[in-house]
Amino acid sequence: MNDLVTIHEASMATGVSAKMIRHYESIGLIAAPVRTENRYRHYAARDLHELGFIRRARDLGFSIDDIRHLLALWRDRSRSSAEVKTIALRHIAALEEKAAALHAMSETLRHLAAHCHGDNRPDCPILDALDTLR
Amino acid sequence: MNDLVTIHEASMATGVSAKMIRHYESIGLIAAPVRTENRYRHYAARDLHELGFIRRARDLGFSIDDIRHLLALWRDRSRSSAEVKTIALRHIAALEEKAAALHAMSETLRHLAAHCHGDNRPDCPILDALDTLR
DNA sequence: ATATAAGTATCCCATCATAGGAAGGTCAAG
DNA sequence: CTTGACCTTCCTATGATGGGATACTTATAT
Numbered sequence: 001m002n003d004l005v006t007i008h009e010a011s012m013a014t015g016v017s018a019k020m021i022r023h024y025e026s027i028g029l030i031a032a033p034v035r036t037e038n039r040y041r042h043y044a045a046r047d048l049h050e051l052g053f054i055r056r057a058r059d060l061g062f063s064i065d066d067i068r069h070l071l072a073l074w075r076d077r078s079r080s081s082a083e084v085k086t087i088a089l090r091h092i093a094a095l096e097e098k099a100a101a102l103h104a105m106s107e108t109l110r111h112l113a114a115h116c117h118g119d120n121r122p123d124c125p126i127l128d129a130l131d132t133l134r
Numbered sequence: 135m136n137d138l139v140t141i142h143e144a145s146m147a148t149g150v151s152a153k154m155i156r157h158y159e160s161i162g163l164i165a166a167p168v169r170t171e172n173r174y175r176h177y178a179a180r181d182l183h184e185l186g187f188i189r190r191a192r193d194l195g196f197s198i199d200d201i202r203h204l205l206a207l208w209r210d211r212s213r214s215s216a217e218v219k220t221i222a223l224r225h226i227a228a229l230e231e232k233a234a235a236l237h238a239m240s241e242t243l244r245h246l247a248a249h250c251h252g253d254n255r256p257d258c259p260i261l262d263a264l265d266t267l268r
Numbered sequence: 269a270t271a272t273a274a275g276t277a278t279c280c281c282a283t284c285a286t287a288g289g290a291a292g293g294t295c296a297a298g
Numbered sequence: 299c300t301t302g303a304c305c306t307t308c309c310t311a312t313g314a315t316g317g318g319a320t321a322c323t324t325a326t327a328t
Contacts, residue, residue, distance in 0.1 A: 140275075140276080141275090141276075142274095142275065142276085152275095152276085156277090156278090172276080172277090173276080173277065174275085174276060174277080175276085175277090
């Protein structure tokens, strides 16, 4: 059962950088791992599992605070799925809102760019719009 | 021609906070305005015009570096519109990429949430997915 | 005239998630 | 025994913005 790995190996195995693993420990997102007598951190399978969880949640855009919450629920076998779903739905709404805002900016610019010659002449609807948009 | 206004009035007129106006000056995005003998900044119509330009560009999601570039082109009456269009097209692509990434996260979560009861039972496809996504 | 409120100045600190780097310790292979 | 690949902690930076402290000036209201 000596499946303890160094921070570098944990990083390779989970896709979380060593820097971030230490950071997550410093902010209390993960527990401090065991240390060998030379003060090196060593991670067990369970730790790697948690780091994988965190990375996947980050990949889905969850904030560290959300992940803290999700991790607590994940560890709690008697949790209700309702709370998890609430967090997820709130996050979905936030993601969609941001995506829509970016898309709206993009569309505005796309229309302006469509009417910009993009040649050597100075006339430019894009700059004109920034001059007096709306 | 005494249409000089205080930083607060400039803020109200342009929608850029006084904090940010000072910040833009400190990073050299805008020129330092004239000061009265009490060291208060005073802005002329041309300054307000530039601040408005900056705010509109920010509203379209341009970075400060992009805006620095756009401002230089805007001030240059002999600029070519090609360069402006290049910046805009690059920005459009970046906006769309980010929007797509957010949307993809949202869709993944939406599918997971659709199969989550959201009741008092602990079973939760969302946590299961974070456990071993893909 | 004077007290109070509002505006201005500069400076420092915080956010959020992540990365870079310095300085020094430890270990394994050449 | 050196070299290089790790490890440690601590400090700094990012990008755009806001908050706050402290001190000064100006404008309003009693």
